[in-house]
Amino acid sequence: KKKKKKKKKIMARAVLTRVEKFSAAHRLWSPTLSDAENLSTFGPCTRTHGHNYVLSVSVAGRIDPATGMVINLTTIKALVTDRVVAVLDHHHIDEDVPWFGAAGRPSTAENIALWAFLSLRGALPAGVDVVAVRLDETDKNTAVIRAE
């Protein structure tokens, strides 16, 4: 009976999500497409514009009985701020972040979420995993990358 209780405690898992916002400029333009293809694919997004992006980083792990936490929110906040927000906020994503423009990757919501996921994955303490990164480009368009 005791063993069972103990096991239940150890098994209590939660997903914790931290939301941070940043304001950035970008345009969609792919070096592997012709000018006409770029225009027909990306339309007005080929012009430099910008967004208030909302980034939601979800991590999963067991709840530490001593602290009641999967991970301290100040830790996630610092990681997301340092590795993602500080790099993108008040920047032109394509011009200022080499993973995008210099590497020829269009700064779609999918790719920004993927970059954030790759930037955060592996940065967390043992036992805590980034399970999803969600990026709201507007309140109508959202991309999510999930750990497979």
Added chain:
Amino acid sequence: KKKKKKKKKIMARAVLTRVEKFSAAHRLWSPTLSDAENLSTFGPCTRTHGHNYVLSVSVAGRIDPATGMVINLTTIKALVTDRVVAVLDHHHIDEDVPWFGAAGRPSTAENIALWAFLSLRGALPAGVDVVAVRLDETDKNTAVIRAE
């Protein structure tokens, strides 16, 4: 090494969500229930009323390295608008959409989400799947249909 990189690129998958809104009237009334059962089951919802519905359609697929997209948002937007929003917006769902009233299906949030899911499933290009349709009836009531 090259092979690995290639594989990683191919495996990058994302979920893309498009949100559209529509305003519609409906009432809840089931032909398979008696009047008394309808009233006790649906209460004030048996009277014609309406909502600003929020529809969130989520599709999944790999990110095309050339465009950075799972699918062009203009494609999803057009599909959702044509197949769902144009049919329901500024309409009385039970009276105007045969799948509901004429077929005896109550226009609950669950059923509207299901109808939207069935209307969109199969409409997307190869390699892109509708994985979830979410319908917010109010900011307190939400139904989600997920692809099994």
Added chain:
Amino acid sequence: KKKKKKKKKIMARAVLTRVEKFSAAHRLWSPTLSDAENLSTFGPCTRTHGHNYVLSVSVAGRIDPATGMVINLTTIKALVTDRVVAVLDHHHIDEDVPWFGAAGRPSTAENIALWAFLSLRGALPAGVDVVAVRLDETDKNTAVIRAE
């Protein structure tokens, strides 16, 4: 000096706003317009549809030093619920509320806000005034009636 302090306390005024929501059906149709005029004026709104309306009732008065309140929120809540929400929620506004359909008034956001304002004005205790009634029909369309 004392007198001045006393006066300042008495003069401390605030505006208190209570927000309530209701879901209703309506259509826009004016008996003083021809069918063609109705269609050209109201377009798809001539069809029965509905909204999650958000009603914000603002009252102004001095802050009672004993309670720290302009008026008890439970009082405003009860008034707004009884006189407005209970009449409109889960109803077809034009068919069920005589001030609209039977009297030939189109149930525009302006008119619903006006009706709510007239229904609440004068219902408050002495010294507290309804200064504004705001009605959000959607998150893009809002009407406000202010006390003149």
Added chain:
Amino acid sequence: KKKKKKKKKIMARAVLTRVEKFSAAHRLWSPTLSDAENLSTFGPCTRTHGHNYVLSVSVAGRIDPATGMVINLTTIKALVTDRVVAVLDHHHIDEDVPWFGAAGRPSTAENIALWAFLSLRGALPAGVDVVAVRLDETDKNTAVIRAE
């Protein structure tokens, strides 16, 4: 052919989410940590403060063809109100709810979501399961407990 159709109807499953809000006070303090550890772990959260919590309870089941419902929203609303909201709303969570303070569990978002999950799990009719409980502590911090 008929059989297949019938089966499809029976298999239509949905997730229904009900959102309720409550306002509560709490502080983070763990009896298994020293004062210094509490301060370094929880920082300003060691002081009594409070939140407008948003609780989202998601249940899954098949859609009943007669009612179009997974479960009547009034049933979920009553359960969430009775078992969770009534216990926490306008209370000091650590002082008033024995599962937290008296039992030495810090009232983190993870633990409050876990407590709500445990309080609701098993309360639903046969065939309907609580699949997730989400607790938004602020609009930047969210915890989710999912049924395993």
Added chain:
Amino acid sequence: KKKKKKKKKIMARAVLTRVEKFSAAHRLWSPTLSDAENLSTFGPCTRTHGHNYVLSVSVAGRIDPATGMVINLTTIKALVTDRVVAVLDHHHIDEDVPWFGAAGRPSTAENIALWAFLSLRGALPAGVDVVAVRLDETDKNTAVIRAE
């Protein structure tokens, strides 16, 4: 008595607000300031970034008894779209709109709201006035221009 009633009808005034959104890039840089002054005044805003702007245009007038409207929302929508949204959406405000960069006006929220106000003022039919233009740059920063 009749006269009074008539007068009351004529006097029923309302404020109608239409909300439109656009996504644009900008940077803050003033030609009348030195480089050092620009940096100390505008900080990270001197770098090209962007926002999802929310524009709320409020007009006031009497409610037409025949239509129940101050003005047809389709009219305001068209005006706001043509004169403001089409000019700014998916554009770099400083580079693409002469009133800003070419004229040396920094594209602060205050100035964008002012430009929108000047662009819309006078465009409305007789008896309807633009009384306020509100611009939300983020959900923390808002500028409002009111008709004096």
Added chain:
Amino acid sequence: KKKKKKKKKIMARAVLTRVEKFSAAHRLWSPTLSDAENLSTFGPCTRTHGHNYVLSVSVAGRIDPATGMVINLTTIKALVTDRVVAVLDHHHIDEDVPWFGAAGRPSTAENIALWAFLSLRGALPAGVDVVAVRLDETDKNTAVIRAE
């Protein structure tokens, strides 16, 4: 003609609003009321609970042609943070802020907004005035103090 233009520039006024949030605990209890009166007036609010408060500080002034600003947002942000948020955030308002509990003032939304208004009024540079302080206690209850 020149004079007119110059005058127009000088007269361009705007209202700038900065929004900050804080999480605090409080209870409503008035020393000038009996226990029974407190309970009948404040109900469940007599128990310690808490909120995520949203504070919106609106200031008005002319737009400086050189900077395009009424006032630098970093200045308002710092003032609101130092004088209001730092004092209330993660605190028990009645116990920790002498203007409330020690002085016998109930910490209603009206009084918190009034305290914030008094704390900020006069702190701004010449030519810029605090014209309104708005406090959202929940998304249904809001108090506003306006400069008279």
